[in-house]
Amino acid sequence: MSGNLLHNLILFGRLLRGLGLDVNPGRMIDLVHALGHIEIGRKPDFYHAARSLLVHRHEDEPLFDQAFEMFWRKPSEGGVTLEMGGLQARPRFRRPLVTPPPLRPSDAKPPEDAEGQSPADQPPILQVTVTYSDREVLRHKDFAEMSGEELDAVKRLMAALVWQLGERRTRRRKPGKGRLLDLRRTVRKSLRYGGEVLEWARREPKYKPRPLVIVADISGSMERYTRLLLHFIYSLTAGLDQPVEAFVFSTRLTRITRQLHGREVEAALREVGQAVSDWSGGTRIGEALKAFNFDWGRRVLGHGAVVLFISDGWDRGDVDLLRREMARLQRTCHRLIWLNPLLGSPEYEPLTRGMQAALPYIDDFLPVHNLASLEDLARRLTDLDERRGIRARRFVMTSEVKNYARRSI
Amino acid sequence: MNLNSIDDLQAALREQLYIADRGLATAIYLALRLNRPLFLEGEAGVGKTEVAKVIARLLDTDLIRLQCYEGLDVHHAVYEWNYTRQMMHIRVHEARGEHASEAELFGPDFLLRRPLLQAIENTREKAPVLLVDEVDRSDEEFEAFLLEVLSDFQITIPEIGTIKAERPPVAVITSNRTREVHDALKRRCLYYWIDYPGFDKEFEIVRAKVPQAPAQLARQITGFIQELRRADLYKVPGVAETLDWTAALVALDQQALEPGVVEETLGVILKYQDDVEKVRGENLRAILDRVKVTV
Numbered sequence: 118m119s120g121n122l123l124h125n126l127i128l129f130g131r132l133l134r135g136l137g138l139d140v141n142p143g144r145m146i147d148l149v150h151a152l153g154h155i156e157i158g159r160k161p162d163f164y165h166a167a168r169s170l171l172v173h174r175h176e177d178e179p180l181f182d183q184a185f186e187m188f189w190r191k192p193s194e195g196g197v198t199l200e201m202g203g204l205q206a207r208p209r210f211r212r213p214l215v216t217p218p219p220l221r222p223s224d225a226k227p228p229e230d231a232e233g234q235s236p237a238d239q240p241p242i243l244q245v246t247v248t249y250s251d252r253e254v255l256r257h258k259d260f261a262e263m264s265g266e267e268l269d270a271v272k273r274l275m276a277a278l279v280w281q282l283g284e285r286r287t288r289r290r291k292p293g294k295g296r297l298l299d300l301r302r303t304v305r306k307s308l309r310y311g312g313e314v315l316e317w318a319r320r321e322p323k324y325k326p327r328p329l330v331i332v333a334d335i336s337g338s339m340e341r342y343t344r345l346l347l348h349f350i351y352s353l354t355a356g357l358d359q360p361v362e363a364f365v366f367s368t369r370l371t372r373i374t375r376q377l378h379g380r381e382v383e384a385a386l387r388e389v390g391q392a393v394s395d396w397s398g399g400t401r402i403g404e405a406l407k408a409f410n411f412d413w414g415r416r417v418l419g420h421g422a423v424v425l426f427i428s429d430g431w432d433r434g435d436v437d438l439l440r441r442e443m444a445r446l447q448r449t450c451h452r453l454i455w456l457n458p459l460l461g462s463p464e465y466e467p468l469t470r471g472m473q474a475a476l477p478y479i480d481d482f483l484p485v486h487n488l489a490s491l492e493d494l495a496r497r498l499t500d501l502d503e504r505r506g507i508r509a510r511r512f513v514m515t516s517e518v519k520n521y522a523r524r525s526i
Numbered sequence: 527m528n529l530n531s532i533d534d535l536q537a538a539l540r541e542q543l544y545i546a547d548r549g550l551a552t553a554i555y556l557a558l559r560l561n562r563p564l565f566l567e568g569e570a571g572v573g574k575t576e577v578a579k580v581i582a583r584l585l586d587t588d589l590i591r592l593q594c595y596e597g598l599d600v601h602h603a604v605y606e607w608n609y610t611r612q613m614m615h616i617r618v619h620e621a622r623g624e625h626a627s628e629a630e631l632f633g634p635d636f637l638l639r640r641p642l643l644q645a646i647e648n649t650r651e652k653a654p655v656l657l658v659d660e661v662d663r664s665d666e667e668f669e670a671f672l673l674e675v676l677s678d679f680q681i682t683i684p685e686i687g688t689i690k691a692e693r694p695p696v697a698v699i700t701s702n703r704t705r706e707v708h709d710a711l712k713r714r715c716l717y718y719w720i721d722y723p724g725f726d727k728e729f730e731i732v733r734a735k736v737p738q739a740p741a742q743l744a745r746q747i748t749g750f751i752q753e754l755r756r757a758d759l760y761k762v763p764g765v766a767e768t769l770d771w772t773a774a775l776v777a778l779d780q781q782a783l784e785p786g787v788v789e790e791t792l793g794v795i796l797k798y799q800d801d802v803e804k805v806r807g808e809n810l811r812a813i814l815d816r817v818k819v820t821v
Contacts, residue, residue: 139709147560154559155532155552162532165552173712175567175703175719288597289665300609301601308628312616360706411760419662419705420596441800445760 122157123149129188133171136180140171160189256488259461261341271488272348276382278491280356283501284324285421285451295321326359327423327451327501332409334428335393336367336400342458342486343397346427347389349491351382362417365389366405367398372413402432402471403439410445421451423501427485429459432471439471443478452501454481456494461486529558529584543734544573544580545727553718554581563676563697565715570702571764572720578657578698585696588654592641594664600671604681606638632685645695646681653693662701666708672699673711723765725752731765736772746783747772749817751795757813759804763795771795783818785811 126145133140148170155162164185172181255270263271292299302318331350335343347365354361354377363373376388390396418424424446432439447453455475459465461484467476476482481497484490529535535558536551546554554577557564566574582589592603612631619626639647645656658672675681676697680690699715701707723731729748732739739747747768755762763771771794780787789810796802805813 139713141713144713147562150560151556154556161548162552165549166556168549169553169556169716169718173565173709173715173717178719287665288595289599289667290597301607304607304609304612304631307616308631312613312620312626416703416706420665 122152125188129167129184130171132184132188133181136184138172138177138181139174144170164189256492258488259486260345260458261486268345271345274488275345275348275352275491278352278356278495280353280495281499282326282329282357282359282423283498285327286322287325287420289323290320291323293319293321295319297321326357327421328360328362328417328419329353329357329425330362330364330417330422330450331425331427332364332366332370332405333426334367334400334402334405335365335396336431337397338400338429338431339427339458340397346485347386348382349485351377351385354378355382362413364409364413365393366402366408367395368401368404369395370405370408370412371395399433400428400431400471401434402428402430402475403434403436403442406442406446407438410442410449414446414449418449423452423454423498424450425454425456426479427456427458429457430455430467430469430472430475432469432474434471436470436474440474440478443475447478447480452480453478454483454494454497455479456483456485458484458486460484461490529555531555535584538584539580540734542580542583544576545723545731545734546577547727550577550718550720553716557698557716558696560716561694563699563715565699565701565707565712565717566720567701567703567717568720569722569762569764571766572722573765574700574720575657575659578655578659578700581696581698582655585652585655587652588650589657590641590645590654590695591657591659593659594661594668596663596665598664598668602640603668603671604640604642604675605683606640607632608636608638612636634686637683637686642675643681643689645697646675646679646689646691648692653691654695656695656697658697658699660702661699661711662703662705662707669708669711673708673714676711676714722755722762725749728752728765728768732768732772735769736776739772739776740781742782743775743780744772745821746817747775749821750783750788750813753813753817754795754805757805759796759801760798761796761801767795783814785814788814 126148130140130142130145148167151166151170152163155166157163167185168178168181172178255267255274258267260268260271290297292302297320299318299320303314303316306316306318307314331353333343333346333350335346339346350363350373354363354374361374361377363377365371365373371393373389373392376392377385380388426446443453457467457472460467460482467473467482483494483497485494529538532548532551532555535555536546536548539546539551539554553564556562558581564577566577568574578591579589592598615631615636616626641656645654661669661672664672678690679694680688682688697715699711722728725748728751729745732744732748733741736744751763751768751771771791774791774794775783775787778787778791789806792802792805796805
């Protein structure tokens with residue numbers, strides 16, 4: 118192989134890494150070996166060889182194709198360095214923003230809005246005036262009403278919440294006291310007594326926490342909660358051992374799992390801010406649900422997943438679609454929990470068309486408007502039964518919700 | 527079999543009635559040349575499992591299949607001791623007044639060889655093809671174990687020792703993506719995403735696999751399925767469904783697609799009730815009209 122080609126290969130590998138592809142030196146060495154087996158002159162073969170070795174995620178393929186095309190075109194068609202510059206300017210994480218993400222300090226809100234009554238088109242907000250201790254106040258104060266300082270305090274408290282998800286009995290067995298015989302260990306033990314079985318060794322099922330999938334509404338009507346809910350989603354992702362899949366939507370659905378993963382909170386939320394292009398847009402819950410069900414449901418809802426759906430239910434889309442897709446979602450997950458920030462208010466009744474359509478398919482309908490409601494959620498997730506019980510297909514306002522409302526007044 | 531270039535391989539695959547894209551042929555070719563596992567991902571019914579079967583036929587070697595499921599463990603994937611025989615052995619020796627030694631009891635005679643061990647043991651003349659099917663159905667524990675086996679093609683059995691493959695098997699791993707398989711495993715492999723075929727390729731597949739279907743019918747079936755894949759369905763039909771449907775229509779002596787028969791046999795290609803509802807009646811006629819114009 119010519120030194121020139123090798124040099125270009127290394128540059129190409131570096132370009133791919135720069136674009137966020139998982140290309141390590143081992144794969145590059147494989148590619149060099151592979152080139153010994155194919156006709157390098159045939160560009161399609163070189164392309165397929167490079168692609169099958171350097172890409173191992175279906176979603177990375179378009180990016181690779183772009184990079185390949187730009188990098189390996191003939192010099193006459195344009196300078197390589199120039200093209201690389203052009204490509205790096207628009208990798209997938211740096212999608213141009215339609216509106217800036219609402220991850221700014223909260224004081225940006227105009228003062229008269231905070232003082233005055235909520236505008237008529239806004240959902241009703243609970244006024245909280247309880248004064249036990251600062252912490253107690255903070256626990257029951259609606260997120261939407263908090264000052265920047267209070268929000269920071271809540272974020273710290275939120276990070277301290279312990280999350281644990283109910284467990285599911287897996288099909289894997291381990292030595293223990295179950296009903297199943299462990300013949301391997303039984304025979305081993307019997308050898309000590311000349312093959313006489315004095316004691317049956319047994320196995321028991323292994324339990325594992327359920328996977329969690331979060332789908333959050335970030336449309337305009339949720340704006341006052343969005344920032345904190347993202348923190349909440351982050352703390353769940355970071356606080357649970359099992360995989361957590363996270364999605365946000367307003368007019369379209371965006372998966373933010375990768376952005377949240379393995380970063381510290383501010384960096385993660387910055388990445389999310391850049392990945393999402395429709396902050397505070399309109400709400401089309403039905404369509405978002407459909408996108409989730411069709412594109413992601415089969416991939417992330419396996420193994421008895423629990424779904425947290427966070428939205429105020431203010432929907433401007435097709436209600437029939439919403440109903441159909443809610444039903445599908447409930448059928449495909451173990452438990453469908455809808456978190457609604459408005460539910461914290463005693464006056465709130467789920468009367469919007471969207472909420473009405475969705476209610477029959479929700480397993481638990483819970484508030485998510487203050488720290489106390491999050492603590493309650495944490496408790497509930499821990500206590501999730503292994504068995505779901507028969508789905509009532511009817512909405513029952515839980516006593517906890519009523520208590521919240523009462524306590525908060 | 528002479529497989530000295532990608533062209534040879536592609537032609538050989540075609541001879542075995544498997545129509546492969548250049549990309550897939552390249553990936554298979556390199557998997558054979560570099561002794562790397564091949565990781566095939568794609569929707570259900572696009573012919574992932576078939577790849578392993580065809581490779582085994584091409585190389586004229588055995589296919590060893592490991593179907594994955596949740597909780598799949600070493601005892602079902604690698605080896606297990608034959609307890610009943612062990613017990614019998616102990617009893618027989620006892621009756622003779624002898625003592626069965628442990629080394630004897632845990633020797634090769636009492637070993638049940640499961641697929642992974644079979645694939646690695648050097649009992650065959652030719653390296654076999656190892657198919658690890660639907661790895662997404664297994665759990666993380668098994669994935670980690672598989673990664674270990676595929677890195678150096680050796681297995682350690684405490685009672686016997688380490689068994690290493692002299693000729694590593696050709697490993698093919700498939701996934702339907704019902705779960706994200708860990709990157710560490712995929713990194714060890716050549717990766718290829720098998721997409722739904724376009725009209726020409728699918729028509730070719732139908733002709734090759736169901737030669738008794740009249741050309742006109744085959745063309746209409748392919749056109750209809752291609753239309754369905756563009757439709758707004760929860761689960762669109764795969765190639766496997768196309769072939770099943772073709773066989774079904776041939777069995778019903780159909781020469782061309784008729785609305786009535788299509789509606790009665792929709793269950794062969796659509797597996798969700800709301801999808802069937804969407805395609806029925808008016809829509810079905812509209813799709814059929816479009817198909818008959820274009821093909």
